[in-house]
Amino acid sequence: MQRISVTARLNRSTLQFEEAAYARLASYLEEAARTLAGNPDQAEILADLEQAIADRCTGRMPSSQGVVTLAELEPALEEIGSVQVPGAAPAEDQHARPATRPLQQVSEGAMISGVCQGFARYFGLDVTLLRVAAVLLLFVSGGAMILVYLILMLLLPYAPPEPGSAPIRAIPARSRRFAGFVRSKLGAVAS
Amino acid sequence: MSMESKLAPIRKGLLEFLVLKIVGARSVYVPDILRRLAGTEFATQEGTLYPLLSKLRREDLVQYEWQESDAGPPRKYYRLTEAGHAQLAALDDYWTRINRTVSDIGT
Numbered sequence: 001m002q003r004i005s006v007t008a009r010l011n012r013s014t015l016q017f018e019e020a021a022y023a024r025l026a027s028y029l030e031e032a033a034r035t036l037a038g039n040p041d042q043a044e045i046l047a048d049l050e051q052a053i054a055d056r057c058t059g060r061m062p063s064s065q066g067v068v069t070l071a072e073l074e075p076a077l078e079e080i081g082s083v084q085v086p087g088a089a090p091a092e093d094q095h096a097r098p099a100t101r102p103l104q105q106v107s108e109g110a111m112i113s114g115v116c117q118g119f120a121r122y123f124g125l126d127v128t129l130l131r132v133a134a135v136l137l138l139f140v141s142g143g144a145m146i147l148v149y150l151i152l153m154l155l156l157p158y159a160p161p162e163p164g165s166a167p168i169r170a171i172p173a174r175s176r177r178f179a180g181f182v183r184s185k186l187g188a189v190a191s
Numbered sequence: 192m193s194m195e196s197k198l199a200p201i202r203k204g205l206l207e208f209l210v211l212k213i214v215g216a217r218s219v220y221v222p223d224i225l226r227r228l229a230g231t232e233f234a235t236q237e238g239t240l241y242p243l244l245s246k247l248r249r250e251d252l253v254q255y256e257w258q259e260s261d262a263g264p265p266r267k268y269y270r271l272t273e274a275g276h277a278q279l280a281a282l283d284d285y286w287t288r289i290n291r292t293v294s295d296i297g298t
Contacts, residue, residue, distance in 0.1 A: 011264075012264040039245075041249065044245060045245050048245075048267070049237060049241060052221070058263070079237075081239060083239075084238055086207070086239075086242055086246050
């Protein structure tokens with residue numbers, strides 16, 4: 001024996017639904033009830049929606065057909081649409097892109113001056129990877145990497161300290177003073 | 192950000208105003224409101240309209256009464272309350288001022 005239809009009372013209308021259509025109807029109404037959870041008019045809105053579904057299904061049914069099938073229900077639900085709560089935030093464009101920041105040295109947590117950290121932040125790479133690469137380059141370049149680092153250290157501005165970050169450690173502070181010292185000497189030489 | 196995602200909030204904000212206008216013109220039931228909005232930028236579905244109408248009713252801006260229909264069950268006919276008419280007039284006035292500002296600015 002197979003159950004072929006379910007009788008459903010939709011607000012003021014009573015209709016026969018095919019099993020599959022009834023399952024679809026139940027899931028639509030459950031979802032609607034979830035969306036309206038906490039709404040003081042939940043029951044009334046659901047009753048209105050039930051009536052709208054019943055009216056649309058009845059309108060679509062051939063007069064000889066006594067049972068609502070998915071052929072009537074799907075387009076009816078399509079026309080009625082999912083329940084939207086007025087004033088709810090739209091679900092799109094929630095995540096803003098992080099602002100791009102200029103290439104800067106990052107003193108906090110730096111090994112020397114923060115050049116590697118600056119590059120790591122700028123390119124979104126792991127700082128350890130960049131440090132290892134820098135040390136490798138130091139050997140491969142036969143020491144020229146030291147010069148490159150020093151130039152970058154002098155040229156790149158320091159990033160402003162992040163709010164709530166740890167105080168600047170001693171070594172970068174020293175190197176920062178050193179960079180300032182070299183800049184002033186270079187300035188004296190240039191003038 | 193796509194153009195549509197900028198336009199959607201504008202429509203969303205104006206829908207309530209338009210529904211008040213439609214209900215304010217004469218006593219209507221929901222299919223009348225949907226028909227009036229269909230084919231405009233504000234085409235709306237029951238899934239949106241019923242929750243909105245119930246919010247407006249809770250704010251005492253609209254009220255409904257049951258009316259028998261020739262075919263099918265009785266229907267809810269909505270009309271504006273006194274507060275609804277007052278709010279519609281205020282919105283209409285505000286809309287006129289905004290429109291003037293928008294067309295005046297930058298010219």
